[in-house]
Amino acid sequence: MKTVYLDYASTTPVDPQVVASMLPFFSQKFGNPSSFHHKGMEAKNAVDDARSRIASLLGCSPHELFFTSGGTESINFALKGIAFAHKQKGNHIITSTLEHHAVLDTCAYLEKQGFTVTYVPVDAQGRVNPKDVERAITPKTILISIMYANNEIGTIEPISEIGTLAQKQGIYFHSDACQAAGALDLDVRKLHVDLLTINGSKIYGPKGIGLLYARKGIALEPLLHGGGQERGMRSGTENVPYIVGFAKAFELAQSHRDQENKRLTKLRDALISGLLKIDKTRLNGPKSNRLPNNVNISFLDIEGEAMLLYLNEKGICASTGSACASQSLETSHVLRAIGMPYEASHGSLRFSLGKYTTFADIKKVLAVMPSIVKTLRELSPVRLTIKHFQ
Numbered sequence: 203m204k205t206v207y208l209d210y211a212s213t214t215p216v217d218p219q220v221v222a223s224m225l226p227f228f229s230q231k232f233g234n235p236s237s238f239h240h241k242g243m244e245a246k247n248a249v250d251d252a253r254s255r256i257a258s259l260l261g262c263s264p265h266e267l268f269f270t271s272g273g274t275e276s277i278n279f280a281l282k283g284i285a286f287a288h289k290q291k292g293n294h295i296i297t298s299t300l301e302h303h304a305v306l307d308t309c310a311y312l313e314k315q316g317f318t319v320t321y322v323p324v325d326a327q328g329r330v331n332p333k334d335v336e337r338a339i340t341p342k343t344i345l346i347s348i349m350y351a352n353n354e355i356g357t358i359e360p361i362s363e364i365g366t367l368a369q370k371q372g373i374y375f376h377s378d379a380c381q382a383a384g385a386l387d388l389d390v391r392k393l394h395v396d397l398l399t400i401n402g403s404k405i406y407g408p409k410g411i412g413l414l415y416a417r418k419g420i421a422l423e424p425l426l427h428g429g430g431q432e433r434g435m436r437s438g439t440e441n442v443p444y445i446v447g448f449a450k451a452f453e454l455a456q457s458h459r460d461q462e463n464k465r466l467t468k469l470r471d472a473l474i475s476g477l478l479k480i481d482k483t484r485l486n487g488p489k490s491n492r493l494p495n496n497v498n499i500s501f502l503d504i505e506g507e508a509m510l511l512y513l514n515e516k517g518i519c520a521s522t523g524s525a526c527a528s529q530s531l532e533t534s535h536v537l538r539a540i541g542m543p544y545e546a547s548h549g550s551l552r553f554s555l556g557k558y559t560t561f562a563d564i565k566k567v568l569a570v571m572p573s574i575v576k577t578l579r580e581l582s583p584v585r586l587t588i589k590h591f592q
């Protein structure tokens with residue numbers, strides 16, 4: 203049975219060109235960039251070259267980039283790094299209720315360290331209102347962190363508007379762009395961000411690599427201390443093959459962006475309209491101004507996990523998008539943030555499309571979903587009626 207993989211927001215396969223770019227750095231070109239000999243120089247040159255190529259795509263200087271182990275580390279570095287370096291100036295941070303747990307849990311940690319955090323609400327489509335951010339600012343605010351695009355429901359946030367207002371008030375602005383890196387413009391000057399997080403695993407690069415852009419001159423407290431790599435800001439021997447692969451993946455993603463966005467938008471909209479033909483369904487997130495690869499639909503009266511099992515039986519990989527906290531009955535904080543009633547928030551599915559998705563894949567999902575939903579609804583003891591659900 204052919205696999206229909208529709209979980210690209212969770213992770214992407216590594217592009218063969220990316221693998222090819224990485225391979226020499228596992229064996230022949232294995233040097234440590236800190237070594238003073240030709241093997242070390244070879245590795246150092248590769249890291250410098252990767253950094254410069256990424257910098258030119260982000261519109262920044264190579265010295266403003268720090269390689270990390272992924273999105274989570276970059277976010278921790280940005281939030282704790284600013285908080286601890288600027289605590290004399292203030293102890294207030296602003297973020298949104300829609301953020302990834304890497305941001306929310308870091309904020310919760312910082313609250314325990316004496317910082318206060320305001321979580322601005324989002325509207326029914328998951329959009330942060332810049333005015334709410336502005337209203338939340340106090341003389342003690344040192345950092346605003348708002349994601350560029352949401353991983354569950356695909357909402358694209360008004361980053362440059364928020365960045366502009368943060369800049370006017372002299373407050374640092376970080377954006378988690380992990381889900382945006384393959385689809386949106388990441389020019390840091392246009393976005394008015396001071397700090398930006400991206401990772402490799404969502405853009406057909408390797409897992410376990412990411413970076414933090416931090417505007418020149420911003421003081422940050424390092425997370426890791428040791429050998430002084432990354433200009434003393436992130437110690438630890440550089441992951442040379444992954445850094446090389448990350449740069450290649452980012453270049454490929456950005457160069458095919460417009461063309462790929464058009465193709466994915468058509469597939470996305472076909473999937474959305476087909477799924478909404480099923481009774482008692484609802485699209486989560488906005489109709490337009492959403493990531494071109496994101497489809498998130500709620501199906502009333504069924505559990506998302508049960509649908510995933512049935513889809514898996516048919517060779518289809520999707521996600522509940524809810525990252526249900528382990529075995530608990532906790533539902534997605536994102537769906538709660540957009541005001542979805544608790545009873546309805548169990549039955550959501552996220553299909554995230556990618557470069558190997560075809561119309562045949564979409565047709566297959568649309569062919570199997572009505573009967574999966576029918577079967578599960580027949581088994582379900584629940585019959586919800588929610589006003590204006592659709």
Ligand SMILES: Cc1ncc(COP(=O)(O)O)c(C=O)c1O
Binds near residue numbers: 212271402410411412
């Ligand atoms: C929006 C967002 N932020 C942060 C992360 C964490 O990235 P990583 O898994 O590379 O640590 C992810 C990954 O799922 C994500 O989607």
